[in-house]
Amino acid sequence: MFEASLRPRRVVHAHCDLPCGVYDPAQARIEAESVKAIQQRYRDAEKMKSAPESAEDYRSRALQIKEQRADLVKHHLWVLWTDYFKPEHLEKYPQLHELFWTATKEAGLAKKSQDPEQGQKLLDAIDEIAKIFWETKAA
């Protein structure tokens, strides 16, 4: 399983010849998975919290960490949008601007929402971007 998950990405990167060179939507995705996991744990605070803290404190910490993770999602998406994608990509995928705008707005919304379904929408938006990303890398 491990072999399968790492090899394709590595090969693709070997074809990369841009100035900075290494981009990967996985960076945004991992932080977004964290956002969704925090939303789930927030809801199950009583069960998820560790012994020495109150559910109230656990939720307060969850909100704080979610804020930071959502900021990281935004940051990684912004970098992809500005630094990786080029005008020729936009020609082929004219929906690019809208996709990134929606996805980063969804990341902002994640700060206010404790609903894992909202986090899933963020993950879906990132996957849509990732699909295009890997298509352009394979091209």
Place this chain on the structure above:
Amino acid sequence: MFEASLRPRRVVHAHCDLPCGVYDPAQARIEAESVKAIQQRYRDAEKMKSAPESAEDYRSRALQIKEQRADLVKHHLWVLWTDYFKPEHLEKYPQLHELFWTATKEAGLAKKSQDPEQGQKLLDAIDEIAKIFWETKAA
């Protein structure tokens, strides 16, 4: 190809039930790929630099960015070591401490080295950790 590279990791994460929950050695790996790519570009500065800058300036920027990327490699590895791995993992993989110590020291060395083979050694060290990581997730 995209499907192949993302699906396994996603499934594994769904089984995650730790306090913070989401860990992924890919975070360290992506930064380390960046380190190695910068080492390669440093060597080919004349060819890789963009028009408006001198090769000297390009190398100066490369050194600076490599420094930051190597710090990120260290950070992501340290988080895995302290936050993800538990005593029961150490029992099964007694080499864990040494692996992380060596890998983070290799990341420190990457700041001083412009040799992509050094960067490859860093990537190999991360892959060795990742192999164990995914085995513990599958267990």
Place this chain on the structure above:
Amino acid sequence: MFEASLRPRRVVHAHCDLPCGVYDPAQARIEAESVKAIQQRYRDAEKMKSAPESAEDYRSRALQIKEQRADLVKHHLWVLWTDYFKPEHLEKYPQLHELFWTATKEAGLAKKSQDPEQGQKLLDAIDEIAKIFWETKAA
């Protein structure tokens, strides 16, 4: 002069009723002015450097600081794009996405360029965004 420069902005903010509330393209502009000033000083390193450092060291420091300032320009622009602007703004200013994409790419280019005219293009791009921003605030 001071009165003139601060009063209008303050009044406009008083009408602000968004979730985060306070946005100002001046944040991106100030960092971009810094970028352009660094490009100019890089060129005049011999004259601009202080006594205890060599021109070579002065330029090395200039490159490093410019890198950080350009990153701040990007960050402030991305925040405006995702957090401040709303679909109704996009309807009225359909060029918004393109403007931000171009401006943040120009900020990326500023890391590689030591030419103040490039920095001026970055400032012009920000001013174009700022013009729209203040029109939407006045609306």
Place this chain on the structure above:
Amino acid sequence: MFEASLRPRRVVHAHCDLPCGVYDPAQARIEAESVKAIQQRYRDAEKMKSAPESAEDYRSRALQIKEQRADLVKHHLWVLWTDYFKPEHLEKYPQLHELFWTATKEAGLAKKSQDPEQGQKLLDAIDEIAKIFWETKAA
């Protein structure tokens, strides 16, 4: 209005010939406006919060963001105090040290206070500094 608010500052900066060159009290002021806006919203949490979050969570997030904004106010003021102002300024404005000490302490107090009048005092302190700043730039 836009023209009026940006042109004077730009002109002043053109005369700037210091080592780092670009300073602007607007950086501290914008963050302080954010502090005051958060204090107001904290008080009106029920009305200001967005649909998917509780008033309690909204206030928790407000406290966290206010903490960061107040830190940025301090940072921008400290930079002005140490980096921009010179002994000759202090001679003409002997109250400078006290003004900055009071203003940064007020920013620290803003972390503990949910009262917009406290935030206004912070803004007033910054305006007093800004007045002197622009006088020294015009000199």
Place this chain on the structure above:
Amino acid sequence: MFEASLRPRRVVHAHCDLPCGVYDPAQARIEAESVKAIQQRYRDAEKMKSAPESAEDYRSRALQIKEQRADLVKHHLWVLWTDYFKPEHLEKYPQLHELFWTATKEAGLAKKSQDPEQGQKLLDAIDEIAKIFWETKAA
């Protein structure tokens, strides 16, 4: 007293000849003292809070600041572990890996615990590391 506390450390540092050269477990210790102090104040929130804030808000801020301080403890310890300690130290102190692993895990636990006794355990773990550190410096 002041003389006594600063002079020894200064002398020891003068013998330092490593690449980065300056390390000091005091960096981790100061942050850990802060962690413990916050745990104490959290418990005495009613008495410790300042006038303009509620005990609830005080505790929310305490949790947030403790999170950051605990992260700094981890960071300073990780740097010591990877950057300062060398294989020859490990030979003489084979418990080093375990000490750092335990200490950084204790720092992670401090985020969840409001018990100053937990904070004291973190301080004790750091003191144990510091003892070894100063022995290696004196060697």
Place this chain on the structure above:
Amino acid sequence: MFEASLRPRRVVHAHCDLPCGVYDPAQARIEAESVKAIQQRYRDAEKMKSAPESAEDYRSRALQIKEQRADLVKHHLWVLWTDYFKPEHLEKYPQLHELFWTATKEAGLAKKSQDPEQGQKLLDAIDEIAKIFWETKAA
């Protein structure tokens, strides 16, 4: 030696009852020692650099790291000045503002200077502040 260097500071902290509670000029001093050490190594680049890098690259990295360390010196001093010192301290030590202004300006100068004697002046300025700090703690 270890006992001697850590015990006094610890005792003093036990008497601390301020809102944030834990301050220590050692934080600024450690970073300033690093600044001075880097200035020394910059001068001896040929001897100090590690095998895989050129002296030129070593110096470029030294400049970059010195910049960051000097910023940390400033930050820790600013925090002491604004957060720890109170009006009653200023009454007894009316030179406080000037001491901090001079010390933070010296930290700024350290970015431009490769002369360890300049770094020593920064250390002396911090020691002067530390002397007052510990006197106020003992009072």
